[in-house]
Amino acid sequence: MTAGVGTRRPGADLVRDRTDHLIGGRWVRSAGEPVAVVDPATERVVAHVPAGTAAEATAAVDAAHAAWPAWAATAVAERVGYVRALAAALDAAAEEIGGVVATEVGMPWHLAVPAQVRMPAQVLRTTADLAEGYPWREPTSAGEVLRRPAGVVVAITPWNMPLHQIAAKIGxxxxxxxxxxxxxxxxxxxxxxxxxxxxxxxGLPPGVVNVVSGTGPVVGEALVRDPRTAVVSFTGSVDAGARVAGLAAPGIKRVCLELGGKSANVLLDDAPLDVAVPSAVQQAFFNSGQACNALTRLVVPAALHDEVCERLVAAVGEIRTGDPFDASSDLGPLVSAAQRERVRGHVRRASADGARLLTGGPEAPDGLDVGYYYRPTVFTDVPPDLALAREEVFGPVLAVQVYGSGDAAAVALADSTDYGLAAGVWSADRERARAVGARIRAGQVKVNGVRTRDSLDAPFGGYGRSGLGRELGRYGIDEFVEITSLLG
Structure with a gap:
């Protein structure tokens, strides 16, 4: 759809000022100052939400802690039923909530509906399915293992895939x-x-899910410090994740951290370029590159480098950047002025460091001077010691890296960062690609273009600076249970 003058945009009724938090099943007025929510496509303030206080965070924990005994005692089938009902409600509101995401994040609406709303609904459904066969009680040689609720969970979620990350935690x-x-x-x-x-x-019982808006240093830290919280599940930057882990440590709390990535997409020497290169562009630039698992390094054999670069420039040239409510847009803006400046800083440094710009650059796209739009950008001549090869950009910037020959060299280059969240491998021989993928140190390796959304029962999380723990599938449930070995 293209929204013209006088056309109601999906989700318009949900883009409004909020003054309350959801605490104990009630909307409670916040004492905090209003925080502006900016539409990145227009640079205009479209709503305000409260910057919650530490006292309000404590009140939310009060409510969750009070509700926990009864919820923990609720039959699994009943808990699963509520999660299914929430998934159905998300699906029913997908077009409207997709409009909210398009407005506050900037992803094109026609992409946001399936990726930012229907996929989270499917995460909830998949979690519900898995819960029905989950080993809540498991026999052992001398008794049984009981998997029991851990307690009050703090979920701190990011702006780039907001509902997906919420669903992956609360489900x-x-x-x-x-x-x-x-x-x-x-x-x-x-x-x-x-x-x-x-x-x-x-109709979820009061206090089972509470929502408090605000900043990390105030609301987030109060929640993590509270002695009654048992599990902290955080998605965000490495620095913020380290801060969360440090705050949780005195309470010996379980911490699940889903942090950054600098993920490699490896083309082996027999990779089918007709499909691999378009997929590489999509997996690097999805959501304007604002994805922790974006495959932002394209690792190619020297013999294919020139052809791959030529194909990349052609493919990127076909990307349409524009209004998130225009059906012809492939990419919208970056989320904020600050994010655009961070990306520009990475691009300028890469050029100064000697990387060769193939397409794009730090200037705004033609005709898009208003809004935080950014040109899809590709560099080559990016050795492993360059900042562009090591640091997460979180924008539409792809780095091409070259290895000489042999699968071992490809794996070594793929593993040449401190991150290990995701990777891709391409080969005309699927079993060869799987064998190479099994050698890469990453939490999720995608063979021949498979996407995370194609396997929502598969665990998601990373090695090294990419974090701790796993989300999705039965492994996601594991993060929220304590284990009792009942002997005799």
Missing amino acids: PALVAGCTVVLKPSEVAPLCAYALAELVVAV
Whole structure:
């Protein structure tokens, strides 16, 4: 769809000022100052949400802690039923909530509906399916193992894939019998408010899910420090994740960290370039490159380098950047002025360091002077010691890296960063690609273009600086249970 003058945009009714938090099943007025929510396509303030206080964070933990015994005692089938109801409610509101995401994040609406709303709904459904066969009680030689609810969960979620990250945390926490306090990103909080309204609408018991908006240093830290919280599930930057882990350490709390990535997409010497290169572009630039698992390094054999670069420039030239509510747009803007400046800084440094710019650059796309738009950018001549090869950009910037020959050289280059979140491998021989993928130190390796969304029962998480723990699948439920060995 293209939204013209006088045309109502999907989600317009949900893009409004919010003054309350959801605490204990009630909308509670916040004492915090308003925080502006900016539409990155227009640079205009479209709503305000409260910057919650530490006292409000504590009140949310009060509610979650009070609700936990009854929720933990609720039958698994009943807990699963609530999660299914929430998934159905998300699906029913997908077009409207997709409009909210397009407005506050900037992803084109026609892409946001399936990726940012229907996929989170499917995460909830998949979690519910897995909970029905999960080994809550498992026999051993001398008794049985019991998997029991861990307690109150703090979920701190990012702005780039807001509902997906919420679903990946609250779905398994709820089926496990935990209660939740959610702190969404203050950059893109409106879709979390839309979800909070659905939590009330489906009748989840008061206090089982609480939502408090605000900043990390105030609300987030108060939640992590609270002695009654048992599990902290955080998605964000490495620095913020380290801060969360440090705050949780005195309480010996379980911490699940889904952090950054500098993921390699490896083309072996027999890779089918007709499909591999378009896929590489899509997997690098999805959501304007604002994805922790974006495959932002394209690792290619020297013999294929020139052809791959030629194909990349042609493919990137066909990308249409523009209004998130225009159906012809492939990419929208970056989320904020600050994010655009960070990306520009990486691009300028890469050029200064000697990387060769193939296409794109730090200037705004033609005709898009308003909005935080950015040109899709590709560099080559990026050796492993360059900052562009080591540091997460979180924008539409792809680095081409070359290895001489042999699968071992490809694996070594893929593993040449401190991150290990994701990777891709391409070969005309699927078994060869799988064998190479099994050697790469990454939490999720995609063979011949498979995407995370194609396998929502597969674990997601990383090695090294990419984090701790796993989300999705039965492994996501594991994060929210304690294990008792009952002997005799």
